[in-house]
Amino acid sequence: MRHSVWTGSALAVLLTVSAAACSSGNEAGPVPDAGPVATGTASSSPSARPDLDAGEELARGIDVPWGLAFLPDGDALIAERDTGRILRLDPGGGEPQQVAEVPGVAAAGEGGLLGLAVSPDFATDELVYAYFTAADDNRIVRFRLGGGEPEVVFSGIAKASYHNGGRIAFGPDGMLYVGTGDAGNTSLSQDPASPVGKILRLTPDGQAAPGNPTAGSPVYSLGHRNVQGLAWDADGRLFATEFGQNDVDEVNLIEPGRNYGWPEVEGEGDTAGDRYTNPLVTWSTREASPSGIAITAGTAYVAALRGERLWVVPLDGDRLGEPSAELTDRYGRLRTVQVAPDGALWVTTSNTDGRGDLRDGDDRILRFPAR
Structure with missing residues (x-):
């Protein structure tokens, strides 16, 4: 079994921890529309856009769906946060x-079973990666979908009843990127020796990737809240969403x-x-609480929890276009958004x-089909 430089305990057993009270900077409830602020740069790519007026329901009755990843055959894997189950959906x-x-x-x-990622070599290794909250920490395991015990590949990410981060994804370079939260200990976001409040x-295999800013360290960027x-x-x-506290939520390049910058x-x-890098887009925490992002x-x-909408942000040449709010109040809180094969x-x-x-x-x- 491989472990990171921040090792935790062995694969954890179930433990009940206290739930956090809802606050403006966490995953709070809905409020009315307001306008966003957009700055910065990005680029565009030609392809068919999804038709947000042609949505179809593929499944219902899912228990807190969080992670979502696609297999090579187009089937989806869905993580249920509270049950720890992974479902397959055709x-x-x-x-x-x-x-x-x-x-x-x-x-x-x-906390619970959060992000999922499918190995870039799934056709040969059948590996699925999962980020979850264990008894003592947040950690990443991998396992073969056909069976077998999970292998811990990274552990020791501080946990709390809120700000656990949890999104994982393989990048174009074949490396595994991980979004973590500050677990309520804001000072750790600025500590380069901690995996907390980082990407x-x-x-x-869960080791620090070659070419990282600091050799031997898994930290790619720091100063994040959640x-x-x-x-x-x-x-x-790479673009990332981030929950603000009292003022603004962010999309960062x-x-x-x-x-x-946090805290x-x-x-x-x-x-x-x-010293610090400003976000490309900000919204008030009342209209966003952004979780998943897809491009x-x-x-x-950008899927908004508290804002109960899907923010659509054009990546237009060397500037961001004006964001628009879609699906407002239609489906409630939106957690994860992904582009299917x-x-x-x-x-x-x-x-x-x-x-x-x-x-x-x-x-x-x-599901919203491509036009």
């Missing part, structure tokens, strides 16, 4: 089928070694001496997470 029809259950998930508050870049969205554009640039800066702030056809799609946009709702207003059928998996 977009062509049929009920979701349980294909795995991650042992040691200690679900409470915002990490790992090898598939990263739950990672996506790349057609030029290979992530560059290696950069400091994104010294929330949103835009003093960048004198090039296709030169456009970023066929170009369709998949969105998961998050109304059964203890903070949403339940609708008949919640939670559900939605």
Whole structure:
């Protein structure tokens, strides 16, 4: 079994932890529309955009769907946060089928079975990666979908009842990127020796990836509060969503070694001496609470929890276009958004997470086909 430089305990057993009270900077409830602020640069790529007026429901009755990843055949894997189950869903029809259950998930508050990622070499290794909250920490395991015990590849990420981060994704370079939260200990976001409040870049075996800003360290960027969205554009640039505290939520263009300011800066702030990097887009915490992000056809799609909408942000040349709010108040809280192999946009709702207003059928998996 491989371990990171920050090792935790052995694969954890179930433990009940206290849920966090809802606050403005966490995954709070809905409020009315307001306008965003957009700055910065990005690029576009030609492709078919998803038709947000042609949504279809693929599945319902899912228990807090969080992670979403696609297999080479187009089937989706869906993580249930509180049960630790992984479901497989054929977009062509049929009920979701349980294909795995991650042992040691200690679900409470915002913690539980969170992000999923499918190995770039899945056709040969059949490996699936999962980020979850265990008894003593947040950690990443991998396992063969066909069976076998999970292997811990990275551990020792501080846990709390909130700000656990949890998104994982393989980048265009084949490395595993990890968004973590500050776990309520804000000072650790600025500590380069801690994996907390960071974006990490790992090898598939969970080691610090070659070419990281500091040799031997998994830290790719620092100064984050709670990263739950990672996506790349057609030029290979990494964008991430981040929950703010009292003022603004963010979309950041992530560059290696950069400091994104938390807790010294929330949103835009003093960048004198090039110390901190400002976000590209900000919204008030009342209209966003951004979780997942996906990029296709030169456009970023950001799932908003508290804002109960999908933010659509054009990546237009050397500037960002004006963001627009879609699906507002139609499905409730939106957690995860991903682009399927066929170009369709998949969105998961998050109304059964203890903070949403339940609708008949919640939670559900939605698909918006490419035009």
